[in-house]
Amino acid sequence: MVFSSVIFAGLFLPIVLGLYFLSKNRIWRNIVLLIASLIFYAWGEPKWVFAMIGLTLVDYVAGLLLARIKGRTCKKLLLGVAIALNLSLLFVFKYLNFAIENFNLLTGSSVSAFPYAMPIGISFFTFQALTYIIDIYRGDVLPQKNYLYVLLYISMFPQLIAGPIVRYSDIAEQIRSRNETTEGFVNGSFRFAIGMAKKVIFANYSGAVATALLTTQYSTLTASGAWFGLFMYTFQIYFDFSGYSDMAIGLGRIFGFEFRENFNYPYISRSVTEFWRRWHMSLSSFFRDYVYIPLGGNRMHQYLNILIVWALTGLWHGANWNFVIWGLYYAVLLVAEKKLNRLEINFSRLPIVSNVLLLLTVMVGWGIFYYTDFSQMIGFMRSLVGLNPDAITMSIKELTSSNQIFYLIPLLIIGVTPIPKKIAVRIVKKERAQTFLKTFTCVALLALCFVLIMNQSYNPFLYFRF
Amino acid sequence: MKRTGFYVFVIALAFCCLFGISVYSFWNPQTVSTEENRALTSMPVFDKETWFSGEFSQEAEDFFSDHVLYRSWSIACAQEFETLMARQSELQIVSHDVDIGLDIAAVDPSAAADSGTASDGSTAANTTDSDDTTADEQQDYIILSDRILSLYRFDEADTWYYINTINACFNTVPDYINKYLILAPSRVAFEDAAYQKYSSDQKAAIDLVYDNTDSLVLTVDAYTPLSEQDRDETYFRTDHHWSQFGSYFAAKALFDIAGIDYVPIEDYDEYEAGTFLGFLYAQNKAAAVDLANYPDKLEYYLYDGINNNMTYYTLGDNGEYVEAQALMIDPSRQGYYTFLESSCVYSVIDGSQHDGSCLLVVGDSYADALCTWLAQSFEKVVVLDLFEFEEGRAGFVNMIRNMDVTDFLIINHVNNLEHVNFTAEIKNLTQDAEE
Numbered sequence: 001m002v003f004s005s006v007i008f009a010g011l012f013l014p015i016v017l018g019l020y021f022l023s024k025n026r027i028w029r030n031i032v033l034l035i036a037s038l039i040f041y042a043w044g045e046p047k048w049v050f051a052m053i054g055l056t057l058v059d060y061v062a063g064l065l066l067a068r069i070k071g072r073t074c075k076k077l078l079l080g081v082a083i084a085l086n087l088s089l090l091f092v093f094k095y096l097n098f099a100i101e102n103f104n105l106l107t108g109s110s111v112s113a114f115p116y117a118m119p120i121g122i123s124f125f126t127f128q129a130l131t132y133i134i135d136i137y138r139g140d141v142l143p144q145k146n147y148l149y150v151l152l153y154i155s156m157f158p159q160l161i162a163g164p165i166v167r168y169s170d171i172a173e174q175i176r177s178r179n180e181t182t183e184g185f186v187n188g189s190f191r192f193a194i195g196m197a198k199k200v201i202f203a204n205y206s207g208a209v210a211t212a213l214l215t216t217q218y219s220t221l222t223a224s225g226a227w228f229g230l231f232m233y234t235f236q237i238y239f240d241f242s243g244y245s246d247m248a249i250g251l252g253r254i255f256g257f258e259f260r261e262n263f264n265y266p267y268i269s270r271s272v273t274e275f276w277r278r279w280h281m282s283l284s285s286f287f288r289d290y291v292y293i294p295l296g297g298n299r300m301h302q303y304l305n306i307l308i309v310w311a312l313t314g315l316w317h318g319a320n321w322n323f324v325i326w327g328l329y330y331a332v333l334l335v336a337e338k339k340l341n342r343l344e345i346n347f348s349r350l351p352i353v354s355n356v357l358l359l360l361t362v363m364v365g366w367g368i369f370y371y372t373d374f375s376q377m378i379g380f381m382r383s384l385v386g387l388n389p390d391a392i393t394m395s396i397k398e399l400t401s402s403n404q405i406f407y408l409i410p411l412l413i414i415g416v417t418p419i420p421k422k423i424a425v426r427i428v429k430k431e432r433a434q435t436f437l438k439t440f441t442c443v444a445l446l447a448l449c450f451v452l453i454m455n456q457s458y459n460p461f462l463y464f465r466f
Numbered sequence: 467m468k469r470t471g472f473y474v475f476v477i478a479l480a481f482c483c484l485f486g487i488s489v490y491s492f493w494n495p496q497t498v499s500t501e502e503n504r505a506l507t508s509m510p511v512f513d514k515e516t517w518f519s520g521e522f523s524q525e526a527e528d529f530f531s532d533h534v535l536y537r538s539w540s541i542a543c544a545q546e547f548e549t550l551m552a553r554q555s556e557l558q559i560v561s562h563d564v565d566i567g568l569d570i571a572a573v574d575p576s577a578a579a580d581s582g583t584a585s586d587g588s589t590a591a592n593t594t595d596s597d598d599t600t601a602d603e604q605q606d607y608i609i610l611s612d613r614i615l616s617l618y619r620f621d622e623a624d625t626w627y628y629i630n631t632i633n634a635c636f637n638t639v640p641d642y643i644n645k646y647l648i649l650a651p652s653r654v655a656f657e658d659a660a661y662q663k664y665s666s667d668q669k670a671a672i673d674l675v676y677d678n679t680d681s682l683v684l685t686v687d688a689y690t691p692l693s694e695q696d697r698d699e700t701y702f703r704t705d706h707h708w709s710q711f712g713s714y715f716a717a718k719a720l721f722d723i724a725g726i727d728y729v730p731i732e733d734y735d736e737y738e739a740g741t742f743l744g745f746l747y748a749q750n751k752a753a754a755v756d757l758a759n760y761p762d763k764l765e766y767y768l769y770d771g772i773n774n775n776m777t778y779y780t781l782g783d784n785g786e787y788v789e790a791q792a793l794m795i796d797p798s799r800q801g802y803y804t805f806l807e808s809s810c811v812y813s814v815i816d817g818s819q820h821d822g823s824c825l826l827v828v829g830d831s832y833a834d835a836l837c838t839w840l841a842q843s844f845e846k847v848v849v850l851d852l853f854e855f856e857e858g859r860a861g862f863v864n865m866i867r868n869m870d871v872t873d874f875l876i877i878n879h880v881n882n883l884e885h886v887n888f889t890a891e892i893k894n895l896t897q898d899a900e901e
Contacts, residue, residue: 010488406553455544
C-alpha cells in the first residue's frame, strides 16, 4: 500500500487513526498498531508477511538467549547465527538471482533463477532486526520479553517499507510508554502532509519528465537533454525518498513515536562527506556503527574500510553491478576528499563553487544509479558528454519536457533548501500562529494531493524496490 | 491546549472527509471515465487465490482510486493544475499511454455523445468487456496551436511481427477469395518537414510491409494519392483518423488495383454534421487548451441520398449473438463514430450492388470511414471487430464460409504496426480460440 494512494489516505489511515485513538490504554493501542501494520504489509505482500513474522520470532528468541548466555564465545556464536539467518533471507530474495546470473555468465551454466520476487521493504526490516540483536549483544538495550512488541517494532507500518531504519534502542521505551499529544497530532499530520506533497507534486511531476528523458529517450538525448533529465531525477529521488521519510516520521509522531530524522537538506552540502551526513542518515549511521567502526573505522586501514562499506551500501540499494559501481564511486570520492583534506585542499571553503561541484558529482552518481542496464548506462553517459551520434532532433522535445513543469522548477530548487522553513519561522513567530499555519497547510495539502492522486497512475516510492 | 484541540478537530475532520469520499466508492455505479477514455476498474472478487496472488489488493486499490466521490471534478482540477505548471509553447511533444481496444461509447453510449471522442483502437475498438482494455503502449504527440499530430515510431521487430501475422492471416483465408491490404498513413506523414522529422518514415515502413506481404495479396497504395491532397481535407486536426474524404482516396486506389467498379466522389452529395473534438484532443486536453475553441468539422458523403443499412451483432448475456439495426452513416453518433455503428462483434452493411459480392474487413478504426465508400461497390460489407471476436481460427473460417465472402481486406493505420496488442488480435484469427 502506497502512502500516496486513495486507499491509504482515504481508508486505511482514517480507520487506523479512529481505532487507535478510540482505544483506551497503551496495550490496546499497540494491538491496533500491530494489526494495522500486519494488514498493511500483507496488503502488498500477502505471502511474505509470514516470513517477516517468522524472522521476527527468530530475532526475538535470539535476543532472549543473548541476554541469558554468559560465555563470550557462545554469545558471539549465537549472534553470528542470528545475523546469518537474517542475512540469508535477504540474500535469497535479493541477491540470489544476481549471484546465479553472474555464476551462469562466468561458467556458461544455466542454473535456473529463484522464482520469487523480492518482498517489499526487506532491506529495511532486515536491518532493523539486525540492530535489535546486535544492540542486545552489545548490552545497549535489554531484550524485549513480549514477542508482539518485537513484531510491532519490526513491522510498524509508518517506516516498514522504506525507512527510516529505526533502531530498537531509539523506540524501545516508546513502545511501552509514550505520550500522544494534540501538538504531536498536529505536527505529525503537518509533516505527513508535507511528505505527501513532496511525493505527489514534486517527485511525481519531476519524475515524469525524468522518465520521459532518461528511460524513453535515453538513446537519442543531446547533452542538454541528458543533463536536464538527470536534473529532474535528482529532484525526483530527493523528494520521493525524503517525502516518504517525512510521512513516516509524521505518522510516527501522530502515534506518539519520535523517529530520527533521515534527511537534512543534502543538496546544500559542500562536500561528499557532508552529503552523506545529510542523505539517508539512518542508513549511513547504520553502516558507520555496525560495519565501519567494527572493521576498524578511522584507526586502521581506513581506506579499505571505506571501500567495503560503500560497496555494501551500493549492494544494499540493489542487486546489480551499477549499484556496486555507484557505491565504489562514492568510496573513491570520499577517499579522494580525505586525501585532499590532508593536503589542506578543501573546496568547501568556496561556498557556491563547492556546492555546484558537489551537485554535479551527485548527479553523475544518480546517472550510474539510474541504469541497471550497462549498455543503457554507457549510452546515457555518452549523451551526457555530448557524444551521442543520434542526438539531432530531440532538442525541442527536451525543451518541451521542461515546459511541462516550467513553473514548478523554481519551487523544486527552493524546496531542496531550508529557505521555505526559515521564511516560515521568521514570518510566523508565535506558536499559536504556527499551529494555525500548520493546520491550514496540512488540510490544504492533503486536499490538493488527494485531487492530484486521481490523475496520476500507480506511482510507488522509488525506495520500495530496495 | 483547548486551541490545539480545535486544530486537531479540523485535521481529524479532514481525514473524515477523505474517508467519506473514499468510502463512497462502494455505492458509485459509474463504469467508465469519459475524461480518460477508459473503463473503470470493478471491485475484485475476494478469495484465497486473488488474495495470495496480490491481485485483490492491486485491483481494490484501482477500484477505490476509480470510484471516489468527485473523481471527475478532481481529474479536471488536476489537469488545471498541470496546465498552471506548464509554459505554453508553439510546439509541444508529449507522451501518453494508449488504450488499445476500448471504446467508451460501447460501454456507455451516452458517454460518446458527451465527449464526441474516438478511441485509438479499431473498428474494432468497441467493447463491452472492460477486461479487454489494456493501456499498453506509449504514444508521442506533437501539440500545435491548431492541431495535434500523433507520431509514428518505427520498430523493426514489431513490424516483422505484424508482417508475419498478417501473412498467416491471409493464408487462413482460402485462395479463391480476393485479398487486399491497405496501410493507411497518418497525418504527420504529410506535414511539413519541421514536424515530420519527429516521426519515422511511414512510406518506408509501408513499403517494407508491402514488399514482404504474401504474393497473392493486392497491396493498395493509399500513400501516393493522399500525398497529393490537402491534409486539412483528408485528416482531422483533433482526431487521429482520416476524414471520410481522405478515406475515399484509399478506396479509389483499392477499386483501381482490383478492377472494381465504383462511384466517383463527384457523384456524391456532401453534408455537414457539425463539429467535434476528437481523440487527440481528449488525450491532450491539458496541453492543447487552444484547440478547445477550434473543433473539427465533420462532413460526410452520400450517393444519391442513399444511406445504407447495417445490421450489427453483439454478444448477449447467454453467449448468443443479439442483432440490431443502424444506419451506416449517422451524425447523431458524433465525431468519427458517425461512420458505422461499431459497438459490436461484427456488422454487416447492406451494399448497393446485387452481384453476390461480399467483402470481409478486419483492421482498425480507419476501416469505418473507408467502408462507407466500399458499400457502394459490394453487395455486402462485413466488418469484424478484432477485439471482440473470440472464436479464433475456426470461427473466422466459418464466418468466411457462411457469409460467402468473395473479398477480404485488412486495413489499419501505420501506427498500429507498433502496437503489438493490435497485431496480437489479428493473430487470434489464425489460432484456436481459448476455452
